[in-house]
Amino acid sequence: MHEVDCVVAGAGVVGLAVARALAVSGRSVLVVEKTDAIGTGTSARNSEVIHAGIYYAPGSLKARLCVEGRERLYAYCRDRNIGHARTGKLIVAVEPVQLDKLSAIRTNAERSGVTDLELLTRAQAQSLEPALNCAGALLSPSTGIIDGHALMLSLRGDAEAAGASFAFLTTVTGATATPDGIEIRTQDADGEPFALQAGALINAAGLDAQALAGRIEGFPQNRIPRLWLARGNYFALSGRSPFSRLIYPVPVDGGLGVHLTLDLGGSARFGPDVEWVDSVDYTVDPVRSAVFYDEIRRYWPDLAAGALLPAYAGIRPKLSGPGQSAADFMVQGPADHGAGRIVNLFGIESPGLTASLAIADHVVDLLYPE
Numbered sequence: 564m565h566e567v568d569c570v571v572a573g574a575g576v577v578g579l580a581v582a583r584a585l586a587v588s589g590r591s592v593l594v595v596e597k598t599d600a601i602g603t604g605t606s607a608r609n610s611e612v613i614h615a616g617i618y619y620a621p622g623s624l625k626a627r628l629c630v631e632g633r634e635r636l637y638a639y640c641r642d643r644n645i646g647h648a649r650t651g652k653l654i655v656a657v658e659p660v661q662l663d664k665l666s667a668i669r670t671n672a673e674r675s676g677v678t679d680l681e682l683l684t685r686a687q688a689q690s691l692e693p694a695l696n697c698a699g700a701l702l703s704p705s706t707g708i709i710d711g712h713a714l715m716l717s718l719r720g721d722a723e724a725a726g727a728s729f730a731f732l733t734t735v736t737g738a739t740a741t742p743d744g745i746e747i748r749t750q751d752a753d754g755e756p757f758a759l760q761a762g763a764l765i766n767a768a769g770l771d772a773q774a775l776a777g778r779i780e781g782f783p784q785n786r787i788p789r790l791w792l793a794r795g796n797y798f799a800l801s802g803r804s805p806f807s808r809l810i811y812p813v814p815v816d817g818g819l820g821v822h823l824t825l826d827l828g829g830s831a832r833f834g835p836d837v838e839w840v841d842s843v844d845y846t847v848d849p850v851r852s853a854v855f856y857d858e859i860r861r862y863w864p865d866l867a868a869g870a871l872l873p874a875y876a877g878i879r880p881k882l883s884g885p886g887q888s889a890a891d892f893m894v895q896g897p898a899d900h901g902a903g904r905i906v907n908l909f910g911i912e913s914p915g916l917t918a919s920l921a922i923a924d925h926v927v928d929l930l931y932p933e
Contacts, residue, residue, distance in 0.1 A: 595749055609913065611826070613636055616675055618672075632914070632921035650825060740781055744903070766905065770790075779902065781903075789882070792840045804831035821836055892918075
C-alpha cells in the first residue's frame with residue numbers, strides 16, 4: 564500500500580495553503596481533488612477581497628486568523644509578485660440612525676487588533692468618494708483586493724516545489740483510523756479504486772467537508788456540524804466605476820450586504836447578496852438585479868438603469884442558518900474528536916482566503932505540536 568505523511572482533501576485556496584505548509588515543513592503530501600483543476604469551487608467564486616478583520620468576534624478563529632493572515636498575505640503577494648492592491652474600503656451608514664453601528668463596528672475591530680479604522684463625517688467620506696451618499700463612514704485602509712487565481716497557482720507551485728503531489732479527478736470515498744495513521748480509500752474518474760496509508764488526513768473539502776467527514780469510519784457523527792448553504796449572487800457594472808475604494812453598507816443577516824468591489828483592472832461588481840438554498844446551484848437569476856438596484860442606490864443614487872449585468876454566484880459553506888448568530892470557523896484537530904490524526908475544516912467561508920496562510924499554520928500546529 565502506498566504511504567504518505569499527509570493527504571489533503573480539496574485543492575481550494577485553504578487546501579493549497581495547508582499542502583504548502585505541510586510540504587515546506589518536510590512532510591510528504593498528496594492533495595486529492597475531485598475536479599480537474601485547483602480552486603474551482605468557493606475559492607473561485609468570491610469577492611477576492613483581503614479583509615482587515617473588522618467584523619468577527621474578538622478572540623474567535625476568524626478574528627485571529629484574519630488579522631494574522633492579512634499581513635502575511637500582503638507580504639506573500641509582494642514576495643511572489645501576485646497581483647494585489649491595498650485599496651481601502653468605506654463602510655457606510657446611509658442613514659443617521661446607522662451611525663451608532665459604525666462606532667460599534669470600530670470598537671469590535673479594535674478589540675480584535677484592528678486599530679487603523681477612522682470614523683468619517685459625511686463631508687470627509689464624500690471628499691474621498693464624491694459619488695457616495697452617506698451620513699458617515701468608517702475608513703479601513705488595510706482592506707484590499709487580490710488576484711485569487713494567481714495566489715492559488717503560487718501556493719500550488721510552492722507545494723510542488725517542496726515535493727507535494729496532486730491527484731485530480733479523484734474522490735476520497737472513505738477512510739479508517741488505524742494504529743499507524745489513516746487508511747484512505749479513493750476513486751478516480753474511471754471508477755478505479757486506490758488505497759493508501761497516510762499519517763494524517765486534512766479535510767479541506769469546502770462544501771463537501773461534512774459529507775467527507777461522514778465517510779470516515781469511526782468518526783463521531785455528533786462532531787459533524789450542520790451545513791447551511793448561502794448563495795451569493797454578483798452583478799457586474801457595465802460602465803466605469805466612479806469609486807476608487809471598496810464600498811460596504813453596514814452588515815446584514817448572513818453577510819456583509821450588497822457591497823461594491825473592484826478588480827485589479829478597476830472594473831466594479833456588486834455582491835454578494837444572501838440567498839439561502841438547499842443545493843449547490845451557481846445560476847444567477849437576472850430578476851434579482853431589482854433588489855441590487857434598490858440596495859446600491861442607497862449609497863450610490865446615480866446608478867443608471869440597465870447598468871447591472873449578471874456575473875457569477877458563489878455558495879458559502881455556513882455553520883449558522885437564517886436568523887442565527889454568525890458562526891466561527893470550526894477547525895477540528897485530533898484532540899477535538901478523538902478519531903485519529905484527522906483535521907476537519909468546517910465552515911471555511913469569508914475570510915478564508917485572507918486567513919489561508921494562517922489557517923495552514925494552525926493545521927500544522929494541531930497535527931505536529933512542538
